Amino acid sequence: MWPFMRFEIIRTLRNIKYLVFLIAVPVAFYLLWGRQSGTQDGVQVAALALVAMAVYAATGGALMAAGGGVADDRAQGWLRQLKVTPLGDAQWFAGRIVLGVLMVLPGVAGVSVAALTAGHVHLAAGRWAALIALLLAGSLPFGLLGLFLGLTLRGKTAQLGIVVVFFALTVLGGVIGAGPLPGVWERIRELTPSYGLVQGGNAVIAGHAPTLAQAGVLAAWTVLAGAAVLLRWRRSSGA
Amino acid sequence: MQNSAVFFHKVSMNFGPIRALDRASFTIGRGETVALLGHNGAGKSTAVDLMLGLRRPDEGDITVLGTTPSRAVAAGRVGALLQSGGLPDGATIRDIVRLACGLYGGQRRVDEVLALAGLSELARRRTTELSGGQAQRVRFAIAISGRPELLFLDEPTVALDVEARREFWAVVRDAAQGGTSVVFATHYLEEADQFADRVVVLNRGAVVADAAPSTIKARAGGRTVRCVLAAPDPRRLLALPGVVDVTIHGDDVRLRTVDADRTVETLYASIGGVRDLQVTGAGLEEALISLSSEVPSGKDQ
Secondary structure, three states: HHHHHHHHHHHHHHHHHHHHHHHHHHHHHHHHHOOOOEEEOOHHHHHHHHHHHHHHHHHHHHHHEEEEEEEHHHHHOOHHEEEEEOOEEEEEHHHHHHHHHHHOOHHHHHHHHHHOOOOOOOOOHHHHHHHHHHHHHHOOOHHHHHHHHHHOOHHHHHHHHHHHHHHHHHHHHOOOOOOOOOOOHHHHHOOHHHHHHHHHHHHHHHOOOHHHHHHHHHHHHHHHHHHHHHHHHHHHHHH | OOOOOOOEEEEEEOOOOOOEEEEEEEEEEEOOOOEEEEOOOOOOOHHHHHOOOOOOOEEEEEOOOOHHHHHHHOOOOEEEEEOOOOOOOEEEEEHHHHHHHHHHHOOOOHHHHHHOOOHHHHHEEEEHHEEEEEEEEEEEEHHHHOOOEEEEEEEEOOOOHHHHHHHHHHHHHHHHOOEEEEEEEOEEEEEEHOOOEEEEEEEEEEEEEEEEEEEEHHHHHEEEEEEOOOOHHHHHOOOOOOOEEEEEEOOOEEEOOOOOOHHHHHHHHOOOEEEEEEEOOOOHHHHHHHHHHHHHOOOOO
């Protein structure tokens, strides 16, 4: 599986769209709006912005790395070619998910460096590490969701679908934009994985563990997206 | 059967109402190069997919290198160039070959595979910057990077021009040296004749012939002799040795013969005034018609 992982990591890092939207954009957002002084509930505002932009980079990175090229690979017959090499289906599947989680790191690292240098965020190393660990684990449902979209939609529709889902979750989850949503949307917000991840991140940098509700939402999305991917994969590989 | 490269026994496969393979049987020996010859839709690609474990047959047995197709593929003992296989975007040739070498467990070095497939100069190119022939050589590189015991090439030259086709086969011959069994599907009789030790002819999913290329060509209605004659006389031409059919358009003459040597010899000796003489093999079309009619078949004819 390692040669496959290496191949896909290099391919993702050569992808301009990935580099711009999932590393340059969150870093730029942070530099533009995140460098505020002051505190909110005893936590630096600059640190809260770090969480928001790191979630942006992580969820987008996972969605795109796990699912982005899959629709094209399928359409062009590359997946078929891989099927006649010793790379098994299970390994391909595991490789894509690990890739989705790993490709969270460059964007999160970029935002973290911006927060350290330009944002003057003071955070104990342990809390910073806990935040990154949470982002890695919490990006799993996003990777699965991206993989599901890549296996389900065709060609350019898949790319578009991933971008639409990404921005919907970003806005709904309160990753970008401030203030509560109107009416019932505020209730829906609490059910999105992006909201769960932002709130969990905020808790971690304040020195608390994420609440059961936040972890529960993320776990439920992981199970749902995982089941959707498995069903899809079974059908497409058709015994 | 354990020591053959492929044992394909009474295999049938249906896609809905279409019978893609109809109790087809053949065996590929170790080290042999065998052509699967037939039209589009004759069942060649289905047979290749089955031998690679991409599909399961409705009926029949398939053994590859003494085991099941899936196991042989998973063990990296088989290499394949698929007709429907493609290359990924956003990767260089070297990236792809490195991946293939890695997946097959380092049986060959990356530079060695690039050189074998004639890709050394193109290693830094992206897949989107390749000609059809170059892309096909990349797929071939993937197929040989595991030093396979058995190599499948499904219609490897179908989209290539004559020059690219010749280059491709030169590369295959170099790379397949040393006991590799090669199975290639084609609908070019000439290609089967030039590169195969044996030809298995498929028509509508059934094996209609399995013999040496020269035998297939001979049984396929022999050869065609074309020439220009001043005043062609159909009766005298039909009387020439070996000739079975005569077509005349003005002074352009076309003879179908089962013995081209004697036909031409007598043509020069007894008729004379022969210009622009050409001898060619019969086309696949005629070959399939004559082969199919020789073999009794349980199918609707």
